Amino acid sequence: MADLLRQAWTVARKDLVLEFRTRTAIVSALVFTALVLTVFNFGRDPTAVPTIDLAPTILWVTFTFAAMLTLNRAFQLELENQALEGLLVSPLNRTSLYWGKLIANLMFVALVESVGLPLFVLFFDVPVGRVLLPLVGVIALATLGFVAVGTLFSALVMRTRFAELLLVVLLLPFLVPPLIGAVQVTALLLGGRPLSEAAGWLRLLAAYDIGFVSLASLLFRFTVDE
């Protein structure tokens, strides 16, 4: 296990260095996040629908699509000079490769979310002070699930002609359960309800994470092996 994690971290660290050197996906995702929140802020009518009812959906729509921008890049960078071929010839375990990509993607998405959340609070003036920790926990729980699935699917579509389009089409149906759960829990938290009321949704998010991280770890090798 230690060897699997060591290899995974080697891959993740390389991806992080490459991304922070080129800043292609991160900058796109951050700009996208800021733009979407700005558009929603000016596009809504606060007298028609209370902000508190609309805010959780806006937050998760923004996070989901911003994350997709970063997920696409995970395996595209392995196609440059066919580095993936080198990875597959090496003793790198396929599960380590998946975990490495998952770790890097989680860090990219976490960075986008850490910028997006303050912007969201700023634009929508929602009271997150009292529920910040549980809210960050819910964001982490939901993010792990959809990034786990997204990382698997980005490997699946990387060699296709319309990888970016296909990723969205394939991924969105799988994101419905964690997104519904995340929106519901976020709404409860922002509405000042106790976390215990969200226990069912939290269990769903946890089950989704465990199920899909395990499944994706098992299935990943079939997406990269010829």
Place this chain on the structure above:
Amino acid sequence: MLSAEGLRHAFRGGRVVALDDVSFSLAAGQTLTIFGPNGAGKTTLLKVLAGLIRPDAGRVTVAGGRGAIGWIGHHSHLYGHLTVRENLLFWASLYGVPPSARGVNAAATMRRVGVADWANQPVWSLSRGLVQRAAIARALIHDPRVLLLDEPFTGLDLKAAAALRALLGELRGAGRSVVLATHNVDEGVELASVVAFQRRGRFVQLAPRGGRSAAQIAEQYRRAMAEEGGGAGGGRGVDG
């Protein structure tokens, strides 16, 4: 060190036969040079040997497993936005080179292939020949026991090609087994201890080089291809 038994592989539902009953065995210090025209199945064979493609039938045995293989394919497998040194350290880490030895190995390998002066340059900024040298360094960073080389001279100038030939000679002397695939008889002959001619997935000839000269092998290659139905285009360096 390396053996292949009855390898068969086909693409497009069996319509394109890439490997047809290929078998051979290489001991330590031997170099198998495979000559064949485009589409003969050389790259598929190397990919099967490297474990990139699972053959439809047959078996490959590499002493030491995947970690013992050094692979140079048609692409460099290098990350453009990492420097040559960073690339080598990354690959050394994946191949389990101990952390304390990575820097030393990387420096020594870069000196060996002549890219030490470009160690801190990002790969994207290098010329094609330098990228190929860096790719060779990547393949050697873990001191592999088996080297699989697919057209390794591509992009190298005459001096660099001669240096690579000398390096491969050194590796053979150090007991490394090498499989080299090329369409150019001039390139691989002097390194070969075993010579194979491949066409339509089959080894139409597999024999020790013996005392044959490059010219003799080129002539035999031309005839072997002609007997198999033509298409070698006259032997040396043609029919890319």
